[in-house]
Amino acid sequence: MKDRAKVEELLVTSDLQLQTSAVAWKHVEAEYVDIVEDILATLAPSGPYAYTVVPGLEEGKEIPTQRIVDTYEGIESSYRNMHRFAAVVQTRPVAEINTAWYKFVSGTGRGRDKRTGAETERPIIVLFPTMGSEGITGELFWGRTQQETLPGDPADGALASRFAVAKVHDTLLDAYRKGDIDTIVDRAHPEIQTAVRDYAAGTGTLAELHTKDELRAHLQEFHAHYEVRDIEIVHQHFDDWFFFHELRWTVEARKGPDAGGVFRYHTAEYSEVSGAGLVVAHIGHGTDHLKLG
Template sequence: MKDRAKVEDLLTTSDLQIQSASTAWKHVHAEYVDVVDDILATLAPSGPYAYTVVPQMEEGHELPTQRIVTTYEAIEHSYRSMHRFAAVVAIRPVAEINTSWYTFVSGIGRGREKQTGAESERPVVVIFPTMGSEGITGELFWGRTQQDSMPGDPANGALAARFAVGELHGTLLDAYRKGDVDTIVEKAHPEIQTGVRDYVAQTGTLVELHTKDDLRTHLQDFYAHYSVRGIEVVTKHFDDWFFFHELRWTVEAKKGPDVGSVFRYHTAEYAEVSAAGLVCAHIGHGTDQLKIG
């Protein structure tokens, strides 16, 4: 009976994973067809939403500015604006991670400029949060901005850059566990583009940050509200230009009506890494918090 219960649990979990993947790829295929109303039909029926608008390069900046919209109306406007000028031709995955609440894909993204017909491609990462819904609650997309990868240790051969990214990930994870804001900010590009779930204001969507100073303020605010009891790795994936992880957080509230209460939640995020070992973009989402104990 115990073995049967384990198999049933496994099948229930895989049902949710397959549903998440089906939901995400239904959206991607709607993008290929290029009918905006069909694309919008793949969104979850209600928010909160989180969607990354096509980033724009501003004069005097090294990194593009990543804006995030959080309402259905703003997402609709973004899709209609983008699809007037560009079309999504293909996303060719080399990695795909499906869970009960998101799908993560990395690979090559290919697009076409409608006016000229010119096509271009580049490495991309994208998270489609579903939160277990029948549609996606967002599309968190980032294209590679850095030409070079971390050199790494030559002794690691072809995987040297990936192992170097993995070491940076380990350093940052230790810093997040300790609340070591200085180390996290030290490893951030001056123009780091950040979009992560806001557990301080509890908006249910993402906070939008554009510099390492913004990041420092956000982290100081977070650690003023919570002490971290533990961060456990559920999933991690390293490439030569980014890392991805799903983490399980356990935190204790230090402020507000729930002071002293312990909460648990998951986050799923990716981060582009420069050749100098600096995080250029840190974008992802997270689940609702669950009070435990």
């Protein structure tokens, strides 16, 4: 009976994972058809939403500026603007991670300029949060910006760059566990594009940051509210130009009505890493936090 209960639990979990995957691919396939109303129909019925607007390279900048919209109206406007000039032709995955609350995909994305008919393809990473809904609550997309990969130890052979990215990840994760803000900021590109759930604000939406100084202020605000008790790895994936992880956080509130309370939540985030070992973009989402005990 005990083994049967475990199998039943496994099947329920896999049902949720497959539902998340189906929801995300339904959205992607609606993009291929290029009818905005059908694309919008794949959104969850309510937010808070999180959607990455097509980034633009501002004058004098090296990294494209990533804006975030968090309302249905903002997402609708973004899709109508994008599909006026561009069409999504194909997404070719090389890695997929499905959970009960998000789908992560890495691979290549092919698009077509509707004005010229020209098609381009590039490496991409995308996170589809669903929060267990029957639709997506966001689409967090990033295309590779860096030409050079991080050189690794020649002894690691064909996977040298991936192991080098893994080392950057391990350094950052250790710093997050310790609350070592200086190390995190030192590893950030001056124009790092950050979009992660803002737990200090408690709004359920993402913080949108565009420099390492803004990142430092965000981290200081978080640590003013919470002490990190533990960070555990649920999933991780390394490529030669990015890393992805799902983390389980355990934190203690420092102030407010919940001071002394211990909370747990999950985050799912990806980061592009430059050839110099700097984080160029750090984007993702997170679950609500649950008070323990």
